Amino acid sequence: MSTHSPNxxxxxxxxxASFFSILSRPGFAADVERLRREGWPAPVAAxxxxxxxxxxxxxxxxxAPPAPIQQPQLAxxxxxxxxxxxxxxxARFIDFVQEDVQAYGDAxxxxxxxxxxxxxxxxxxxxxxxxPVRAEAEGSRLTLQPGFDAAAVRVTGHVVGQPPFTGTxxxxxxxxxxxxxxxxxxxxxxxxxxQAEVEL
Numbered sequence: 543m544s545t546h547s548p549n550x551x552x553x554x555x556x557x558x559a560s561f562f563s564i565l566s567r568p569g570f571a572a573d574v575e576r577l578r579r580e581g582w583p584a585p586v587a588a589x590x591x592x593x594x595x596x597x598x599x600x601x602x603x604x605x606a607p608p609a610p611i612q613q614p615q616l617a618x619x620x621x622x623x624x625x626x627x628x629x630x631x632x633a634r635f636i637d638f639v640q641e642d643v644q645a646y647g648d649a650x651x652x653x654x655x656x657x658x659x660x661x662x663x664x665x666x667x668x669x670x671x672x673x674p675v676r677a678e679a680e681g682s683r684l685t686l687q688p689g690f691d692a693a694a695v696r697v698t699g700h701v702v703g704q705p706p707f708t709g710t711x712x713x714x715x716x717x718x719x720x721x722x723x724x725x726x727x728x729x730x731x732x733x734x735x736x737q738a739e740v741e742l
Contacts, residue, residue: 623732624723628669630736633661637736669722675715682711 629635638658643651666672675694678684686695686707694715697707726732 620726620732621723623735624726625665625669627732627735628665628723629662632665633658635662669724670718671720671722672716673719675717676711678711678714680711680714683708684711 626636630637635658638654646654676684686697686705686709688705690705694717697709698712699709701707
């Protein structure tokens with residue numbers, strides 16, 4: 543029901559129209575009389591329309607699907623090739639490893655290894671940040687409690703039973719905490735680790 547109140551002119555027009563309707567239409571007059579006697583009927587809320595629910599056939603329980611098998615994650619090929627390219631550029635790493643060193647003496651190999659070592663170290667320092675896996679000093683005794691991270695700590699020697707294991711730290715291990723490989727340009731072929739050189 544509207545709560546809007548019509549103005550005087552609207553009420554006058556409505557009164558005149560109603561007057562002539564009462565005179566000419568007996569049914570309308572009866573409705574007006576009933577309205578005056580009983581008052582305006584209270585609004586009735588419409589019952590919500592409920593759609594019929596079709597019967598549901600019983601469903602047999604379905605076994606949960608087996609968990610997907612986790613496939614081993616492989617390092618992105620492009621990143622591996624990019625690292626090889628950096629090692630080749632700064633340390634001639636591929637040249638050194640591909641060379642047959644049997645024909646060279648220890649002094650010659652040592653001199654070449656010093657150059658390769660310096661270049662490799664530069665690449666690692668520039669593009670990676672490392673930290674030891676274990677904080678203890680190498681050679682110290684430690685105990686591995688049950689639930690230790692087997693991906694970060696390898697147990698060697700005479701391994702029997704279940705942890706805790708007590709042993710000597712032979713290597714602290716390394717973990718990469720940050721990688722800063724340069725972004726490749728559009729169309730760069732990462733598989734070209736070192737360009738062929740043509741001297742004119």
